Amino acid sequence: MKDWTGKRVVILGAARQGVALARWLTKHGATVTLSDKRTEEQLASARTTLSGLPINWAVGGHPIELLDHADMLALSGGVPLTLPIVDEAIKRGIELSNDTQIFMEAVPCKTIGITGSAGKTTTTTLVGQMAKLAMEESGKHTLSQGEGKKEDSSINHHPSSFVGGNIGDPLINYVDEMTKDDLAILEISSFQLEQMTISPNVAAILNITPNHLDRHGTMEAYTAAKKRILDFQSKDDIAVLGHDDTGSWNLRDKVKGKLFTFSLNELPEDLNGAYLHEGLLSLRDGFAYMPLMLREKIQLRGDHNVSNVLAAFAIGHAAGLPLDAMLTAAEEFHGVPHRLELVRELNGVRWYNDSIATAPERAMAGIHAFDEPIVLLLGGRDKNLPWEALANLIHQRVDHVVLFGEAAEKIQKAVAASSAERPYTLTRVEHLHEAVIKAAEVAESGDVVLLSPGGTSYDEFKDFEERGEKFRVWVQEL
Numbered sequence: 001m002k003d004w005t006g007k008r009v010v011i012l013g014a015a016r017q018g019v020a021l022a023r024w025l026t027k028h029g030a031t032v033t034l035s036d037k038r039t040e041e042q043l044a045s046a047r048t049t050l051s052g053l054p055i056n057w058a059v060g061g062h063p064i065e066l067l068d069h070a071d072m073l074a075l076s077g078g079v080p081l082t083l084p085i086v087d088e089a090i091k092r093g094i095e096l097s098n099d100t101q102i103f104m105e106a107v108p109c110k111t112i113g114i115t116g117s118a119g120k121t122t123t124t125t126l127v128g129q130m131a132k133l134a135m136e137e138s139g140k141h142t143l144s145q146g147e148g149k150k151e152d153s154s155i156n157h158h159p160s161s162f163v164g165g166n167i168g169d170p171l172i173n174y175v176d177e178m179t180k181d182d183l184a185i186l187e188i189s190s191f192q193l194e195q196m197t198i199s200p201n202v203a204a205i206l207n208i209t210p211n212h213l214d215r216h217g218t219m220e221a222y223t224a225a226k227k228r229i230l231d232f233q234s235k236d237d238i239a240v241l242g243h244d245d246t247g248s249w250n251l252r253d254k255v256k257g258k259l260f261t262f263s264l265n266e267l268p269e270d271l272n273g274a275y276l277h278e279g280l281l282s283l284r285d286g287f288a289y290m291p292l293m294l295r296e297k298i299q300l301r302g303d304h305n306v307s308n309v310l311a312a313f314a315i316g317h318a319a320g321l322p323l324d325a326m327l328t329a330a331e332e333f334h335g336v337p338h339r340l341e342l343v344r345e346l347n348g349v350r351w352y353n354d355s356i357a358t359a360p361e362r363a364m365a366g367i368h369a370f371d372e373p374i375v376l377l378l379g380g381r382d383k384n385l386p387w388e389a390l391a392n393l394i395h396q397r398v399d400h401v402v403l404f405g406e407a408a409e410k411i412q413k414a415v416a417a418s419s420a421e422r423p424y425t426l427t428r429v430e431h432l433h434e435a436v437i438k439a440a441e442v443a444e445s446g447d448v449v450l451l452s453p454g455g456t457s458y459d460e461f462k463d464f465e466e467r468g469e470k471f472r473v474w475v476q477e478l
Contacts, residue, residue: 001106005029010066012085013076014038014046020170021074021099026053027176033070035062035085064088074098077166077191080215096195100165100188103172104198109182112319113165115193115229116206116248118362119308121167122300123206124187125336126312126329128163131183133325135161161185166192183319190216190225199232202318204240206311208247211359214384223247230254238318240311243267243275260285260318262310264303274313276306283313293327300335302369309333338468340369343475348445351475354452355468359383360390366452367397373447374398376423377435379405380455380467387414390454395420400442403428404435406459431460432467436474449475 007030011018014036022034034050035058036043043059058066062085067073073089074097075081089096104111114124162178164171165186178184186200190212208226216222230239230251239255242248243263252259261273267284274283274292281292298309309330316326335341338355345351354366358380367374376398391414394401401423403411408428415426427438432451439449457467 002102003029006031007071008069009033009072009074010035010070011074011076012036012062012079012083014043015076015078017099017170018074018076019046019049020173021076021102022050022055023053024102024172024175026055032056033058033066035059035066037061067092067094070094072097074102075191075195077189079191081194098192098195099170099172100186100192101196101198103170103175103184103186104196104200106175107171107178107184108180109178109184110202110319111200112183112185112202112204112315113188113200113229114186114204114206114315115188115190115226116204116242117209117211117226117359118365119206119304119311120187121356122305122308122336122339123204123311123315124163124165124167124185126309126333127315127319128161128185129329129333130312130316130321130326131161131163131185131319133329134321135159137322137325159183188229190222193225193228196228197232199229199237201233202238202240202315203229203233204311204315205229205242205248205251206308207242207245209245209359209361210385211361212383214382223251227251227254230256233257240273240314240318242307242311243271243273244307258318260314262307262314264307264310274310274317276310281306281310281313283317285317290323292323293330297331299331299333301340302365304365304368305335305340338464340366341468343472346475346478349440349443349447349449351449352451353468353471353475354450355457355464355471357452357454358456358464360385360387360454363452363454364390364393366450367393370448370450373444375400375402375439375443375447375449377402377404377432377439377449377451378411378454379403379408379432379435380453380457381405381459382407382410382455387411387454388417391415391418395422398423399447400424400439401426402435402438402442404430404432405453405455407455411454432471433474436471436478440478 009030010033022032025032033056072095114120159181161183163185166189167187233256235257237257240260243261263275266277267275272285279295283290341353343351343353357363395418457464461467
């Protein structure tokens, strides 16, 4: 780990990643300035969290002068690289970093890193559950997303698994209590990967499809960011790449160590990994073959979730997790909040919350998960992504569309470009609450109302979680 004593670090963004990093760096002797474009009033909660610590604050913007006495600029996940202060830091040769990079510099134990355009939260959570059961079965204790370590006077240390990163708590909060026997499981975004120069021991790229082009500009730049999770691995490390996704599988020649994969189809004999064949999930590693579970035992809807479960098996096996623990976790897994989450059934209509679907590709996966007639709630803020493929699917599968948010006009134009019979109705409103009311008006018994927006939440909400929570409330009020 670096010696942070006397290091001058400017952190951009005072959300959970920035706050966690500020606390940790200050504890380790760094001089920290936390800069956020929000006002003092809007930052009251963050400032209270860090009260009592010798942290300098710069609110209402990111003045260039902060760099005059800075050794490092640390970016929180949502901070764009196009900010003038970031550009100036690069010109001055000031090191760029983030909480995940600094965590990886300090972590003493084995690491699993999972990235991808879609499915990484579900897959990371399931791998975390597999690790948790593995620890419990071996008489060990597991720590997950901020849970405090438990004391046992008879044993000095219980090896633990830690789950976090881009989901839950930033793991920098817990790195000081980790030991070499623990396991850290991280969801890592493309934003975080851009500054990283360390790769996890097990690195997984689930898929690479159009996403975050408002940040990265081109698919080439976005793919390059994802690829960085492999760039710093050694021959002793393991990579897991999705076989069914061209973007991920095309990176197989970048793998430095052992390669595992996963597929909804039977794998060629020269490949190791998890796959689906005739309704049975299986795992192959060299000459070893392991039948896993019947597809029908997976409690999540949609082929994309079967793919996520297969990915979790491949990742868990690569990390050395025992088969029994992985099987039990997969059979008991009910998914993550805001991902095809059943909110309620009312008058024969089932309402699903898929607020985590912040790209058109993810909305398409949500639609594919259902055979029932669909009322689709679509909108939010666009990420400069193509909507044509989703529009074509809507004409095939969606009966009613309710558009909301900033992207509504752009989506409406994409849907209107076809003369297909579906959708039977298309309604446009300003806000999600109005969209819920309109959906209730057109939905009939046997329908599914699906919030799978395809856009981000930032035009109306703090994040996709707040959007999903508001959706739940408004649906329960119907």
